[in-house]
Amino acid sequence: MTFKALRATKQADAITTGIVDLDEGDLMPGDVTDTVDYSSVNYKDALALAGSGGVIRTFPITPGIDLAGTVAESGFPGVVAGDRVVVNSWGLSQTHDGGYAQKARVPGEWLVKLPDRFSTKDATAIGTAGYTAMLCVLALEHGGLTPASGDVLVTGASGGVGSVSIALLSGLGYRVIASTGRVEEAGYLRELGAADVIDRGSLSEPGAGIASVRWAGAIDSVGSHTLANVLARTQYRGVVAACGLAQGNDLPGSVLPFILRNVTLAGIDSVNAPQEVRLEAWSRLARDLDLGKLARTTQVVGLSDVPRVAADLLAGRLRGRTVVDVNA
Numbered sequence: 001m002t003f004k005a006l007r008a009t010k011q012a013d014a015i016t017t018g019i020v021d022l023d024e025g026d027l028m029p030g031d032v033t034d035t036v037d038y039s040s041v042n043y044k045d046a047l048a049l050a051g052s053g054g055v056i057r058t059f060p061i062t063p064g065i066d067l068a069g070t071v072a073e074s075g076f077p078g079v080v081a082g083d084r085v086v087v088n089s090w091g092l093s094q095t096h097d098g099g100y101a102q103k104a105r106v107p108g109e110w111l112v113k114l115p116d117r118f119s120t121k122d123a124t125a126i127g128t129a130g131y132t133a134m135l136c137v138l139a140l141e142h143g144g145l146t147p148a149s150g151d152v153l154v155t156g157a158s159g160g161v162g163s164v165s166i167a168l169l170s171g172l173g174y175r176v177i178a179s180t181g182r183v184e185e186a187g188y189l190r191e192l193g194a195a196d197v198i199d200r201g202s203l204s205e206p207g208a209g210i211a212s213v214r215w216a217g218a219i220d221s222v223g224s225h226t227l228a229n230v231l232a233r234t235q236y237r238g239v240v241a242a243c244g245l246a247q248g249n250d251l252p253g254s255v256l257p258f259i260l261r262n263v264t265l266a267g268i269d270s271v272n273a274p275q276e277v278r279l280e281a282w283s284r285l286a287r288d289l290d291l292g293k294l295a296r297t298t299q300v301v302g303l304s305d306v307p308r309v310a311a312d313l314l315a316g317r318l319r320g321r322t323v324v325d326v327n328a
């Protein structure tokens with residue numbers, strides 16, 4: 001019984017990919033074997049396939065940091081054949097075979113059982129990007145932000161984290177400002193719930209350590225000067241959730257927003273987030289995410305399209321979320 005997988009191998013310093021037939025003997029150790037329906041393409045997947053960022057630590061490997069499907073066999077307590085499950089990140093595509101395959105075997109503690117409201121396709125339309133967006137919303141709430149606090153900015157707005165963040169925040173009643181480098185996507189961003197759309201160029205250059213207040217909080221997937229400028233314009237006792245580095249991994253800013261305006265900078269990591277945090281995020285996604293808006297963010301591609309789509313993502317040619325149908 002063979003199954004298809006997109007495998008990445010390294011020759012000299014270049015990564016090459018190809019679709020191969022594997023069998024059960026090729027599955028990695030783990031106590032749960034899943035039949036995979038869908039994976040997705042995140043920023044980290046695109047980095048992995050480009051050989052950047054040191055994402056993949058062992059070759060050959062099946063990339064894909066998300067997978068959703070049905071349990072075929074389980075030796076893990078509380079997980080049985082037939083359960084619909086999703087796995088986001090952990091060691092997938094780093095040291096463990098990921099979602100770009102029709103089968104996967106993983107440690108049972110990596111699984112989240114899917115809320116009834118979501119199909120396996122919805123689960124990967126959300127994927128690591130959407131689950132991270134929810135972690136960011138939770139961080140704003142834990143910091144005390146409410147819709148009455150004022151506007152919330154979302155940077156990297158047309159991307160995966162950005163699109164789902166806008167949908168979530170607007171659904172919760174926040175007035176959302178979307179920052180994008182693609183003004184042509186303003187209509188899309190407004191459909192997701194953005195009240196205002198600004199040019200990311202207004203945030204991407206070196207700026208003052210503290211400046212006129214523009215928002216109560218922000219979800220930032222961009223980093224670098226953008227994050228420094230976002231902090232500089234955040235109101236007293238505001239909250240900024242930082243999860244990404246699309247502009248850069250530096251933070252060339254000032255402590256003034258922290259010590260003069262009591263601004264909170266909340267760090268967000270999805271990869272090693274403990275299980276109880278993931279369960280909270282997935283149950284809040286089930287409560288708060290508008291599935292119509294999620295569908296608007298999503299395109300579906302096949303396994304053989306992944307390398308091309310990943311290159312498009314890094315080149316800024318994709319918007320929203322890309323689901324991979326591993327059986328297409």
Ligand code: NDP
Nearest residue numbers: 043156157158159160161180181221244245246247269270
């Ligand atoms: P996407 O590529 O889908 O979105 C990134 C968006 O950032 C782009 O669509 C673009 O939006 C904007 N952008 C791209 N390049 C630049 C630039 N040079 N300067 C300013 N803005 C830029 O990626 P994801 O949404 O999947 O991920 C976004 C970030 O979040 C990545 O850095 C990723 O590594 C990180 N991330 C972190 C996680 C964590 O656990 N901390 C988990 C998931 C993601 P626009 O065209 O609208 O300007």
